[in-house]
Amino acid sequence: MSGWFDLGDVAVVPIVETPRLLIDPVEFFPGYPLGPSGWTAEEPWYDPGRGRLVYTMQAFLVVTSHERILVDACVGDGKQRARPEFDRQDSGWWKRFAATGLAADEVSTVVLSHLHVDHVGWATRWSDGHWRPAFPKARHVLTAPEYDYWRSDAGAAAMTRTGDYLADSVEPVAEAGLLDLTPPDAELGPHVRLCPAPGHTPGNTAVLVTGSRARLLLTGDILHHPLQMMDPDTSTRYCVDPELSARTRRRTLEWLADTVTAMMPAHFAAPSAGRVGRLGSGFTFTPATDLHRPGRYVVAGGPGAVDDAPGAVTRKRREDNGCPGQAG
């Protein structure tokens, strides 16, 4: 699905790599053999005929009048990967990125929410016999705890299943001097900050985007599928610390239910963004149709420049852009 999200003076544009990746529920949620139930057992979240969860693989382009920030980098094309669906894939993502009108060297920042294989791939592209940074002028933001974990023995052990995808997707960025290791609550600019979200991985982060008319929390892999909104204690097989992951998930969903902030998880099916409400011990998800704009987004000087008056608006924004579970 095309379309983008209008936060006023900020646009958030999903750039989809794979719209419909079908996943066996038992693979991701081994303690959940019956799969999802209720509203999460229906399209677009679940394919009842095949008994498979529906995931979307996508990155998000955050466009302000001053910055072009890419949040996460999907799987990438042409890379040797252990998972058959990812191995040497030909998704056409790069053409969809280019269709925004943005050149690769105009991307100012790439945020890597965490270092799993489906979030780092487009950080590099094959060129002249090597994997080289795809966004050569961008600082690549990553939390220090995340980078340290994957360079530790525990991180190396975790990669025996997948192969060392960091060698072709992250190390070339580090060697080019483009890696910027930050604290997990770093402010990246007046509209964008990181929020700590440990558990899925040790240095996992969410990205809070604040526009003049709305806020959106890009929750990355705090949750993968809406079944985790009905049952927030359910972590995935791939969560490094499942209990901490569950605490982060519940804390984040509670915070979202108490605010007007919308959320957009990395793998929710299109249109992906919605607002969170409470239902019993779980949560509901209502698509943020008020923010969604159909059609292709083309970068042309940034969105809504008329709204983007510096000063009072920016100061207010800074005061109320605290993260889930933190003092504002």
Ligand SMILES: [Zn+2]
């Ligand atoms: Zn993921």
